[in-house]
Every structure is written in C-alpha cells, then in structure tokens.
Amino acid sequence: MTTVAEAPPRAPAPETEPPRKRGRWTPYLLLVPGLLWLLVFFALPVIYQASTSVQTGSLEEGYEVTWHFATYWDALSEYWPQFVRSVLYAASATVLCLLLGYPLAYLIAFRAGRWRNLIMILVIAPFFTSFLIRTLAWKTILADGGPVVGALDTLHVLDVTAWLGWTVGDRVLATPLAVVCGLTYNFLPFMILPLYTSLERIDPRLHEAANDLYARPSTTFRKVTFPLSMPGVVSGTLLTFIPATGDYVNADLLGSTDTRMVGNVIQSQFLRILDYPTAAALSFILMAAILFMVMFYIRRSGTEDLV
Amino acid sequence: MEQYEPDRLSAARLAAMRRSFRNGRAALTRRSLLRAFAGGALAVGGVGALSGCGIPAAGTTRGGVPADDHSKKEKTVTFSNWTEYMDVDESGREHPTLEAFTQRTGIRVEYTEDINDNTEFFGKIKPQLAAGQDTGRDIIVLTDWLAARLIRLGWVQKLDPAHLPHAFTNLSAQFRNPDWDPGRAYSYPWQGISTVIAYNRKALDGVEVRTLSDLLDNAKLKGRVGLLTEMRDTVGMTLLDMDKDPAQFSADDYDAAVARLQKAVDKGQVRRFTGNDYTADLTKGDFAACLAWAGDVVQLKADNPDIGFLIPDSGYMTSSDVMLIPNKARHKTNAERLIDYYFEPRPAAELAAYINFVCPVDGVKDELAKIDEEAANNPLILPDQAMQAKSRAFRSLSSAEETAFEEKFAKLTGA
Numbered sequence: 001m002t003t004v005a006e007a008p009p010r011a012p013a014p015e016t017e018p019p020r021k022r023g024r025w026t027p028y029l030l031l032v033p034g035l036l037w038l039l040v041f042f043a044l045p046v047i048y049q050a051s052t053s054v055q056t057g058s059l060e061e062g063y064e065v066t067w068h069f070a071t072y073w074d075a076l077s078e079y080w081p082q083f084v085r086s087v088l089y090a091a092s093a094t095v096l097c098l099l100l101g102y103p104l105a106y107l108i109a110f111r112a113g114r115w116r117n118l119i120m121i122l123v124i125a126p127f128f129t130s131f132l133i134r135t136l137a138w139k140t141i142l143a144d145g146g147p148v149v150g151a152l153d154t155l156h157v158l159d160v161t162a163w164l165g166w167t168v169g170d171r172v173l174a175t176p177l178a179v180v181c182g183l184t185y186n187f188l189p190f191m192i193l194p195l196y197t198s199l200e201r202i203d204p205r206l207h208e209a210a211n212d213l214y215a216r217p218s219t220t221f222r223k224v225t226f227p228l229s230m231p232g233v234v235s236g237t238l239l240t241f242i243p244a245t246g247d248y249v250n251a252d253l254l255g256s257t258d259t260r261m262v263g264n265v266i267q268s269q270f271l272r273i274l275d276y277p278t279a280a281a282l283s284f285i286l287m288a289a290i291l292f293m294v295m296f297y298i299r300r301s302g303t304e305d306l307v
Numbered sequence: 308m309e310q311y312e313p314d315r316l317s318a319a320r321l322a323a324m325r326r327s328f329r330n331g332r333a334a335l336t337r338r339s340l341l342r343a344f345a346g347g348a349l350a351v352g353g354v355g356a357l358s359g360c361g362i363p364a365a366g367t368t369r370g371g372v373p374a375d376d377h378s379k380k381e382k383t384v385t386f387s388n389w390t391e392y393m394d395v396d397e398s399g400r401e402h403p404t405l406e407a408f409t410q411r412t413g414i415r416v417e418y419t420e421d422i423n424d425n426t427e428f429f430g431k432i433k434p435q436l437a438a439g440q441d442t443g444r445d446i447i448v449l450t451d452w453l454a455a456r457l458i459r460l461g462w463v464q465k466l467d468p469a470h471l472p473h474a475f476t477n478l479s480a481q482f483r484n485p486d487w488d489p490g491r492a493y494s495y496p497w498q499g500i501s502t503v504i505a506y507n508r509k510a511l512d513g514v515e516v517r518t519l520s521d522l523l524d525n526a527k528l529k530g531r532v533g534l535l536t537e538m539r540d541t542v543g544m545t546l547l548d549m550d551k552d553p554a555q556f557s558a559d560d561y562d563a564a565v566a567r568l569q570k571a572v573d574k575g576q577v578r579r580f581t582g583n584d585y586t587a588d589l590t591k592g593d594f595a596a597c598l599a600w601a602g603d604v605v606q607l608k609a610d611n612p613d614i615g616f617l618i619p620d621s622g623y624m625t626s627s628d629v630m631l632i633p634n635k636a637r638h639k640t641n642a643e644r645l646i647d648y649y650f651e652p653r654p655a656a657e658l659a660a661y662i663n664f665v666c667p668v669d670g671v672k673d674e675l676a677k678i679d680e681e682a683a684n685n686p687l688i689l690p691d692q693a694m695q696a697k698s699r700a701f702r703s704l705s706s707a708e709e710t711a712f713e714e715k716f717a718k719l720t721g722a
C-alpha cells in the first residue's frame with residue numbers, strides 16, 4: 001500500500017518547444033471544421049446554384065453553361081407579383097410579431113418574477129412539434145364553420161377585413177390574412193427571444209435613474225428602454241423577416257391561388273416544371289433582394305450591436 | 308501552458324481581445340456583419356468556377372443498365388413505397404402479405420415508406436440515377452406519368468418476363484397497354500387510382516352536383532371547391548367535362564381546358580389546389596365538393612357518413628402507381644419475384660381489402676369476397692364492365708409538352 005506522500009516528486013516536463021509556436025496555429029485549426037462546413041454546405045452550393053442559373057438545356061439533353069442571363073430578366077418579369085407579395089406578407093408578419101412580441105418580452109424581462117421560466121417555456125414549447133403540424137393546426141382553428149370564424153363573423157370583423165381585401169367572403173382560410181397570421185405565429189419566438197435577451201441586459205438602475213430625474217414611464221420607455229433594446233429589435237426583425245420571405249408552407253396550406261409567394265414559385269419551377277435555371281435564378285434574386293433590404297435596414301437602424 | 312501575457316501579444320491581437328471583452332461576449336456588430344456580407348459576395352464572385360458545373364445529359368443510357376444481380380447470394384429485396392400503401396396487421400408493425408412472401412421464398416423484404424410525393428422523390432433519386440449509381444432500392448412505386456419519364460430517360464431496367472408468369476396472365480385488361488410502356492416491358496401496376504368528384508353532403512347544403520361544370524360554375528359553391536395539384540387529374544377531368552378525350556387531345560384542347568379552369572379560379576370559385584391534404588378540407592366542410600382519389604373516399608366514407616362521391620356521365624380519370632426496378636438495383640430477380648407475387652389472387656385480394664384502391668389483378672373477386680364481401684362488390688376497388696368503360700387515361704407527353712403543360716398549369720395554381 002502506498003500513500004500519496006510516498007510518490008516520488010514528478011519532474012517538470014521539459015519544454016522542448018516554445019509554446020507560442022504551436023499556439024499560433026491553434027485558432028486556425030479550431031476554425032477548420034467550421035470553414036469546411038461553410039465551404040461544403042454554403043459556398044459550393046451557392047456556386048453550383050449560380051452556375052445552374054445561367055445554364056440552358058433539358059433533362060434529356062443535359063444542361064450546359066451558356067451564360068444565358070436572360071433567365072433572370074424573364075423570371076423577374078414573369079414572377080414579380082409573387083416577389084412583391086412575399087416581401088409584403090413577410091413585412092406584415094414581422095410588424096405583427098414585433099407588436100405582439102415586444103410587450104411579452106418586456107413582461108418576461110421585467111415583470112414576470114418567478115413566472116419567468118414558465119412563460120419562457122410557454123413561448124418555446126409549441127416549437128417542439130413540427131412546423132408543418134403547427135401550420136396544419138391553424139387549418140382546424142380557422143375552419144369555415146369553426147368558433148373563431150363564427151365569432152369574427154358575428155362581430156362583423158370579417159366585413160372590415162373583407163373590405164380591406166385581407167379576407168374573402170365570410171372565411172379566413174385561403175386568404176391573405178390567414179397566410180400572414182400563419183407566418184406571424186410560426187416566427188413569433190424568433191422575435192421574442194432576441195428581444196428578451198436585450199431587454200434583460202438593461203441595468204434596472206437606469207430605470208431608477210430615469211425615475212429620479214422625473215421622467216414619466218412613457219418617457220423612460222421612449223428615451224431609455226426602447227433605444228437600449230434596439231439590438232434585440234434589429235436581430236428579431238431580421239430573424240423573422242428573412243425566413244418569412246422565403247417561406248412557402250404557410251402560403252401553400254393556409255393560402256389560395258392568389259396568395260402564392262416566391263417560395264411556391266421556386267418549388268414548382270424546380271420540382272414540377274423541371275426548369276432548374278429559372279428556379280436557381282429566382283432563388284438568387286430572392287437572396288440578393290433580401291441581402292439588399294437587410295443591409296439597408298441595418299445601416300438605417302443605427303445600432304452597433306446585434307443582440 | 309500558455310499564460311495570459313499581454314506584453315507578448317501583437318497590437319492586433321490585443322485589439323481583438325479587447326473587442327471581445329466588450330459586452331462580455333464576442334460582439335457581433337453592424338460593421339462586422341456588413342464586412343461578412345461583402346466577403347460572401349466576393350467569394351461568390353469567383354465566376355470562373357461557374358462554368359465548370361453543367362449537368363450531363365441523361366438520355367444516354369436508354370434501355371436501362373442491368374447491374375450485377377446479387378439475388379442468389381443476398382436473399383433480400385429493398386422495396387420503397389408510399390405511406391399507408393400496404394396491408395398492416397393488428398400490431399401495426401408487420402405486413403402480412405410481405406411476411407408470407409418471405410416465408411415462401413426465403414427472401415427478406417426491407418420495406419420502407421419513403422415516398423411522399425412524386426416530384427419530391429424524383430428530385431431525391433435524380434442525382435444518383437443521372438450519375439449511373441445505385442439508389443439502394445430494388446423496387447420503387449411511382450405514378451405512371453413519372454414512370455413514363457424514367458423509362459424515357461432510360462433510368463429503369465427492362466423486366467424479365469420469365470420471372471413474371473402471374474403478372475403476365477392476371478394483369479387486368481385496362482392496365483395492359485399504356486402508350487408509354489406497351490406490353491409492360493418496364494413496369495407493372497401496384498394499384499390503380501380513380502379520380503372522381505367527392506362531396507360533403509352537409510356542406511353542400513342541398514346544392515345538387517352532377518358534373519365538374521357544377522363545381523366550376525355554381526355560384527352557391529363559390530370558394531368551397533377544391534381541385535388537385537396533379538395536373539393530369541385536374542385537366543383530365545376538365546377535358547372529359549368538355550367532351551374531349553384525355554387519351555388523345557391537342558395542345559389547343561389543353562389550352563381550352565386551362566382557360567376553362569382559369570375562369571373558375573378568377574371568379575373565386577376554387578378555394579385551393581391540393582395534394583392529399585384535401586381529405587382534411589373535405590371532412591371539415593371547408594370544401595363542399597372537390598376532385599378526389601377514390602381510394603381515399605372509400606376510407607373517408609367509412610369515418611364520416613356525410614362524405615360521398617359521384618362519377619360524372621362524361622367519365623373519370625384512372626391513373627396507376629407502378630412498380631419499377633431502377634438501374635443498378637442489386638437484386639433484380641428477387642424484385643421481379645416480389646412483383647409477380649402481388650399478381651397472385653390471394654395476396655392481391657388481401658392487399659385490396661386493406662387499402663381500397665383499384666386492384667389491377669384479374670380473378671381476385673372470389674378471394675376478396677372471402678375476406679370482405681362488401682369490398683368485392685365495390686366498383687371502386689374491382690371495377691365492373693360499366694365502370695371500366697367510363698375510365699380514361701391521360702395520354703403520355705413528350706418532354707417538351709410536359710414542361711409546357713406543367714408551366715401553364717402552375718400559372719393556374721398561382722405559381
């Protein structure tokens with residue numbers, strides 16, 4: 001039996017190499033998996049897609065790169081209504097998400113106390129089921145003979161929305177309103193979570209200070225809380241707007257023929273019509289449009305940090 | 308171990324470190340994001356790489372490529388099918404007809420339900436088939452128009468009639484000679500699919516429906532009519548309604564049918580174009596009437612007595628899902644034996660009793676009556692002479708026609 005004390009003192013390991021030499025490459029080595037991932041799953045597909053968009057041919061004869069840029073123009077002139085509609089729907093859903101999400105995030109961050117975790121779970125829990133199932137559930141909720149539509153009809157809300165062109169007749173499903181509501185619901189947590197993170201970081205002493213300086217609650221919100229939560233607002237709107245623009249599930253399941261978005265066009269071009277160049281060109285135009293809008297938005301939003 | 312020694316770091320690394328300390332996390336800033344965007348755009352700009360990736364021609368392997376047949380050594384066959392398209396026992400896990408096949412032949416069947424949508428599945432197997440590789444599947448079940456495309460592209464193997472005695476003898480007459488595979492050299496039907504008009508009696512609320520025209524024109528059904536996203540079923544039924552034959556129509560006839568449908572869409576008559584999900588709309592009553600697949604309707608009727616169907620006097624469309632052996636499949640002989648097995652009356656009857664689609668096998672009636680008397684007398688499952696006479700198939704399309712027609716139809720559906 002040996003005791004710890006009897007163990008011979010270990011000689012310090014001889015340092016044959018100065019540690020800096022190896023250390024210099026460590027960050028890059030750590031980056032390799034990420035960079036490879038980016039290369040294989042982002043850069044290469046984008047290049048492949050760019051190539052596809054300027055090819056011509058057919059399934060039988062194969063496709064060749066002919067630098068046929070007219071595909072872009074044709075796609076845009078043919079499908080601009082769907083582009084405009086996508087941006088419009090996504091923007092509406094984003095605004096709705098912000099209006100619904102901000103008070104809730106505020107509540108969780110400042111007022112919820114010991115209910116905070118519970119409310120957080122309630123926000124996230126629905127997202128344990130699949131996107132598709134959640135969207136299909138809305139078909140049951142908004143069914144023509146259902147209680148929701150019945151109540152809206154009795155309260156004459158549907159008359160107003162029909163007058164605005166958001167709904168058709170006395171139904172909600174298969175109308176623009178249903179699609180926007182579906183988008184709003186599906187992307188709401190992507191708005192709430194960043195908002196909560198940035199609100200929660202605000203030092204409560206700033207509120208006290210504002211109070212001490214005789215700021216009314218509304219002034220405190222306008223001058224202190226909201227500006228400090230801008231990073232959350234910006235990243236929340238981005239996380240909502242970008243995927244909502246390209247979404248096609250909501251438009252497909254909750255919409256009708258006149259609510260189809262650009263995602264639906266890309267899907268049918270790629271899978272049904274087998275016009276791969278047009279599908280690739282449409283995807284590129286969508287990417288470019290989103291990139292342009294997002295850059296403009298980030299520039300104008302006047303915030304340095306994103307969350 | 309490297310220690311934190313600020314004086315040994317370069318100025319740039321110090322700055323980076325300080326930056327990362329701010330806010331207590333590696334701050335993602337507006338500028339860094341913009342820079343990243345610009346960098347991404349530059350990477351995309353490597354245009355030289357673009358011309359390198361064309362897609363090779365597909366039609367070079369016409370006639371199918373037989374792989375080495377491993378059937379003798381490996382007693383197994385991989386069968387890819389649609390969901391809920393096979394008989395299931397009480398436990399919900401075993402497939403009795405497949406079990407019986409394994410017991411008799413010793414060939415184990417790896418049965419997967421991985422086909423959900425023709426177009427999506429085509430997108431999935433296309434890269435492998437185009438590159439002349441094995442898809443890992445010995446039998447796939449696809450709807451006839453897609454099967455026609457695969458045969459046209461030369462991506463499926465020619466079947467050996469010597470292994471298919473039952474299939475050859477028992478195949479019903481109406482499935483014998485499709486124009487895209489005369490004499491069944493490449494494909495045998497799994498089930499037939501009839502497209503009919505289904506309705507929800509409650510939602511119809513007394514409105515009488517007898518033809519597709521009623522669905523497209525009757526103002527009382529405005530916004531409560533459903534059509535199918537399957538172009539051939541919807542346009543085929545419209546052609547029939549216009550007294551044209553879907554088996555031989557011209558491009559002008561097609562345009563006229565699409566224009567007819569467009570008129571109904573513009574009026575707001577059509578609520579939605581759907582795939583299989585029309586069943587939910589119909590049972591909830593959001594659709595008062597719609598185009599539907601008869602096999603579904605048989606099952607919906609059993610659950611909901613308000614659901615009914617009708618066959619217009621002008622006729623109805625029949626398509627089929629067919630079994631194919633893709634190129635390079637490893638177990639061709641085993642696959643052929645399995646195909647042949649389902650043309651024996653007993654397994655065919657068991658299958659028909661369970662899934663309620665059109666049974667493509669002759670001489671099943673007696674066997675089916677032993678299992679389910681009602682199913683044996685249901686013309687939707689075993690069509691009688693009168694039913695068969697009203698059945699029409701959509702003619703096969705050339706590649707160019709297919710693209711043009713699908714594009715026109717997609718416009719109709721909004722995209």
